[in-house]
Amino acid sequence: MKEKRSKTLIILFMVLTLVLVQGCRKENEADNRRESSVNEVKNNMMTIDLYYVDADRRDYVIENYLIDQMATAETMIDGVMAKLVETDETPNEYDSPVPEGMVYQRYSYDGKGIVTIVFNMDYENVSTYDITICKAAFTNTLCQLEFVNAVTFEMVNLINEEEIVDETYNENDFARLKNVLASEYPTYIYYPYGDGSRLKAVETMLDMSQKETLEYQIIEKLKNANTEGYISPFATDVVVNYITTESGVCTINLNDKFLKGQGTLDHKIIIYAIVNSLLSLDFISEVHFEIDGADGTDIEGEDLSIGYKADYSFSD
Amino acid sequence: MKEPSKNEEVQSNSSEGRKLRVSQKAVIFIVIAICVAIISIVISYAMTKTVSSKNNREFEKDIRHKAGYFMYEVNNRYIPDGDFNALKDVSDAVAFSVSGRVMLMDVSYKVVIDSYDKDTDKYIIDRDIEKVMNGEVQEVHYIIGDQYQYIYPIVNNEGYIYAVAVIAARMDGVNELNEHARQRSHIVEILFIIIGMLLAYLVAYLSVRDIKRIKRKLENMKDGLNEQIESEDLFTESMALIDDINHVFSKAQLLEASRQEFVSNVSHELKTPITSMKVLSESILMQENVPAEMYREFMNDIVQEIDREAQIISDLLTLVKTDKGTESLNFESVDMNELMEVILKRLKPLAQKRNIVITFESFREITADIDKVKFTLAISNLIENGIKYNVDGGWIKVSLNSDHKNVYIKVADSGVGIPEDCIGHIFERFYRVDKARSRDTGGTGLGLAISRNIIVMHKGTINVYSEPGKGTTFTVKVPMNYIGNK
Numbered sequence: 001m002k003e004k005r006s007k008t009l010i011i012l013f014m015v016l017t018l019v020l021v022q023g024c025r026k027e028n029e030a031d032n033r034r035e036s037s038v039n040e041v042k043n044n045m046m047t048i049d050l051y052y053v054d055a056d057r058r059d060y061v062i063e064n065y066l067i068d069q070m071a072t073a074e075t076m077i078d079g080v081m082a083k084l085v086e087t088d089e090t091p092n093e094y095d096s097p098v099p100e101g102m103v104y105q106r107y108s109y110d111g112k113g114i115v116t117i118v119f120n121m122d123y124e125n126v127s128t129y130d131i132t133i134c135k136a137a138f139t140n141t142l143c144q145l146e147f148v149n150a151v152t153f154e155m156v157n158l159i160n161e162e163e164i165v166d167e168t169y170n171e172n173d174f175a176r177l178k179n180v181l182a183s184e185y186p187t188y189i190y191y192p193y194g195d196g197s198r199l200k201a202v203e204t205m206l207d208m209s210q211k212e213t214l215e216y217q218i219i220e221k222l223k224n225a226n227t228e229g230y231i232s233p234f235a236t237d238v239v240v241n242y243i244t245t246e247s248g249v250c251t252i253n254l255n256d257k258f259l260k261g262q263g264t265l266d267h268k269i270i271i272y273a274i275v276n277s278l279l280s281l282d283f284i285s286e287v288h289f290e291i292d293g294a295d296g297t298d299i300e301g302e303d304l305s306i307g308y309k310a311d312y313s314f315s316d
Numbered sequence: 317m318k319e320p321s322k323n324e325e326v327q328s329n330s331s332e333g334r335k336l337r338v339s340q341k342a343v344i345f346i347v348i349a350i351c352v353a354i355i356s357i358v359i360s361y362a363m364t365k366t367v368s369s370k371n372n373r374e375f376e377k378d379i380r381h382k383a384g385y386f387m388y389e390v391n392n393r394y395i396p397d398g399d400f401n402a403l404k405d406v407s408d409a410v411a412f413s414v415s416g417r418v419m420l421m422d423v424s425y426k427v428v429i430d431s432y433d434k435d436t437d438k439y440i441i442d443r444d445i446e447k448v449m450n451g452e453v454q455e456v457h458y459i460i461g462d463q464y465q466y467i468y469p470i471v472n473n474e475g476y477i478y479a480v481a482v483i484a485a486r487m488d489g490v491n492e493l494n495e496h497a498r499q500r501s502h503i504v505e506i507l508f509i510i511i512g513m514l515l516a517y518l519v520a521y522l523s524v525r526d527i528k529r530i531k532r533k534l535e536n537m538k539d540g541l542n543e544q545i546e547s548e549d550l551f552t553e554s555m556a557l558i559d560d561i562n563h564v565f566s567k568a569q570l571l572e573a574s575r576q577e578f579v580s581n582v583s584h585e586l587k588t589p590i591t592s593m594k595v596l597s598e599s600i601l602m603q604e605n606v607p608a609e610m611y612r613e614f615m616n617d618i619v620q621e622i623d624r625e626a627q628i629i630s631d632l633l634t635l636v637k638t639d640k641g642t643e644s645l646n647f648e649s650v651d652m653n654e655l656m657e658v659i660l661k662r663l664k665p666l667a668q669k670r671n672i673v674i675t676f677e678s679f680r681e682i683t684a685d686i687d688k689v690k691f692t693l694a695i696s697n698l699i700e701n702g703i704k705y706n707v708d709g710g711w712i713k714v715s716l717n718s719d720h721k722n723v724y725i726k727v728a729d730s731g732v733g734i735p736e737d738c739i740g741h742i743f744e745r746f747y748r749v750d751k752a753r754s755r756d757t758g759g760t761g762l763g764l765a766i767s768r769n770i771i772v773m774h775k776g777t778i779n780v781y782s783e784p785g786k787g788t789t790f791t792v793k794v795p796m797n798y799i800g801n802k
Binding site: 056058059067094127128129132135136172173174175176177180181183185208209214 | 408411415416417419421425431432433434435436437439441442443444445446447450463485622
């Protein structure tokens, strides 16, 4: 009797464990499904994510959509737009991102990567968030197509049709509040190495939570290149007065000791170690040098007054 | 008694072997250990929870304090329709102080300040931010893993929400504190469990210590029931138990002594007539040409001895049966007056031989539930003793009375009386005050013992009062209606 009872208990325990594990697994699967899926390409059919909104219009609901890669751009966009705009076929769990108060009119594709979508807007009956999530949904969906770089929204005021607002977005213009404290920023530092005639690109993680800006962190890493086994492009008496970025242009202000160079390093190696490293930050498109606040100072014949762009010919 | 067969023995042994023998010490130890372990775990959990909650509350309070400071700075520095850039240093300072991130969204859900500079100028899609922005909720705060997120509105003096701030902070520090607290409480918990187990072992040991000691004392008893167990080194409860055991031993000793004495007495009483018979027989055999008259005389004596032996055996049987109480009483409703008349009528001729006058006094009609045969024997013995141990020409007064509960019978005689030092023994078996006189009168020494047993079986009492030379009075009291199992 006791033995029978023990066996029954063991079997019950195993069943319970299995049920719990299945439940967790299903939960994980559900979580995975809500995240953006990897675009799979199979037999010319590509899977993209359609961004709908949930029942209370506060968050995305992502559904997979198969698209024929061999179709024309317009055909593909037609299909996507039809899916997003049409409301009759959506189940109760999610809805078209077009809210009440916004009426979809038409779209156009310029053949150069911009899709323009025209909406009529009743601004009094639509909330700012509804407009934002609608734009985010269309932008995130369309920018998955490789020939679409950005989406322009043309909002025509229903009351005053003269009032038209044009705004262009790409997928980088929208963000979620997820992994808020994920502060690692991967980048590349270009260190002079060996005999100093070449640069080596080393992948590095910067920390966005630090007090120092990302630009400053890069400069610090270049200064401390010796600890990594590389050559620093900065002499020990070189001081960075300040480093700022505005509208994609990064300005680095150094003291005049910078003009003396660094040992036997070629001045181009010194310049492009700094420039290439800073330009690995995606919000910087150009680097300017200043010496004690002034432009136009030469370093061994190199004109520092120009705006520098990356040159990877020195890199391995 | 039939010996158990081999198969029965094997079955018996194996069934005994299958029985689980449970040690009291082990049970006490396990029960106390489990209780202590459970209590330790519960206390440890409660302590950890309390400390963690306190740490989390302090942490949250700190975040809210900094959030309040940030809102104050935003309200003071923000220029309406201007930009928020002037607040970048404040946001960076707050972010650094919480080892986290500060973000500020304007009414279009655009990130205007981001201490990470990661999402600046991006539009945030988040349900909690939307709820806070439209005033549906006052604030949102939650913990995800080791991160704490606090979303709250920036409200101007008119109560208008013009921005939403998000402060995300790492809980590494507070988690570390909580982990330390958890580890410390685990250590305390383990210590408690160890101490508890030691305590459990001590309690278990003490609880069975006396049992082991008593067992050892019993094993060491060589003289059996004649010894008494010593109880000085035991707990009070065990001492009380030992006292009871010793009392049982004493009673057993008394019973054994009584049994030995009884056997001895029985042997002696039974042997005496046989010895007399042997002597008489040998005397006659040794003589030659014994006249017939002498043979007759000797044979009469032998017959008397045989009668005596028979009487002793009969009395013994009666006594044994009444002693054990195995004889069942046949209760019937008896007219006591009539019963006494019958008894006296039978015994009067015996009394008349010695000119002893027997008078009977009855005060009322009495009917009682008694075993007629046995009760007759009991009262007859008393009256017969009154005749045997009386003087010639003496008297015996028998009275019968009752109240609403009991029947009272008094037998008083003018006999030789019983000395004071013998009164306590007269109900003992084979006890005779004057052995020579008893023998002459044919007494076996069992009559009063039999009478007492019968009266006790009727749930009654018998008392005696006597003065040497003046006489003896026996007073018998029995319930009118028998009390007890019939």
